[in-house]
């Protein structure tokens with residue numbers, strides 16, 4: 386497998402494959418028109434993989450006693466155990482090579498959350514279920530960035546998911562070679578401002594974890610570090626935290642910029658803070674100043690380019 390290519394798992398119907406119960410698909414324009422230019426998808430339709438035909442009767446999660454079945458509305462044809470077994474196989478074999486997973490929402494097999502669980506009589510439901518296939522993928526790969534197609538329509542969640550995919554891929558490349566404390570510290574330094582924008586406390590805690598480390602089990606340290614990093618990046622950065630981060634970065638150019646340039650940068654950050662312009666605006670200005678006044682430490686900051694600019698993810702946040 387090419388180590389530079391980003392591989393993402395995808396519910397096959399989101400790719401436009403006609404694998405749904407009614408022979409339809411749920412093609413995701415973002416996945417197939419935008420993100421597809423930068424990643425390769427490995428597609429899965431768990432229901433077809435466990436032997437269900439196209440077309441097929443609908444299935445849903447039904448609670449029977451303490452057990453949840455995935456069966457037809459009349460209670461027959463439970464494929465729960467097969468979906469779990471198939472999910473576990475993908476989770477423990479193929480998913481190790483993935484840097485993210487996009488699931489189809491609301492499906493009793495693929496949905497990540499809030500799946501309807503019906504009572505046995507079919508007269509009511511709660512929305513507390515997790516798709517049987519998705520559950521296995523997430524359970525066995527707690528670091529893997531996962532998202533659903535519907536949630537990806539939210540620009541903040543979309544940006545956050547793609548940023549985590551690229552971060553995780555960066556990490557997977559680092560971890561594919563022998564690790565050292567120096568390598569971990571360098572990695573952490575690159576993520577300083579991105580982490581600050583998401584969770585300042587986590588930035589400090591992870592820095593302390595590495596800075597005070599005296600042991601000899603680098604693998605265990607790396608596991609603890611990456612878990613902390615991926616958890617800290619899970620929530621989108623707030624406008625307030627992004628503003629603070631931009632102001633820190635602005636400080637690097639205090640001496641280099643003219644009075645007018647400083648005012649222009651201050652105004653751009655202020656307009657972002659008040660919601661008048663997207664993050665893209667002050668960042669473009671900062672990147673321009675960085676080009677004119679190079680600084681190798683700042684240039685190494687992932688915050689400036691966490692993913693390809695062509696995705697235009699910072700236009701909408």
Ligand code: SF4
Pocket residue numbers: 396397398399404405406429430431432433489492494495
């Ligand atoms: S939601 Fe999952 S199981 Fe259902 S059609 Fe799409 S890929 Fe197949």
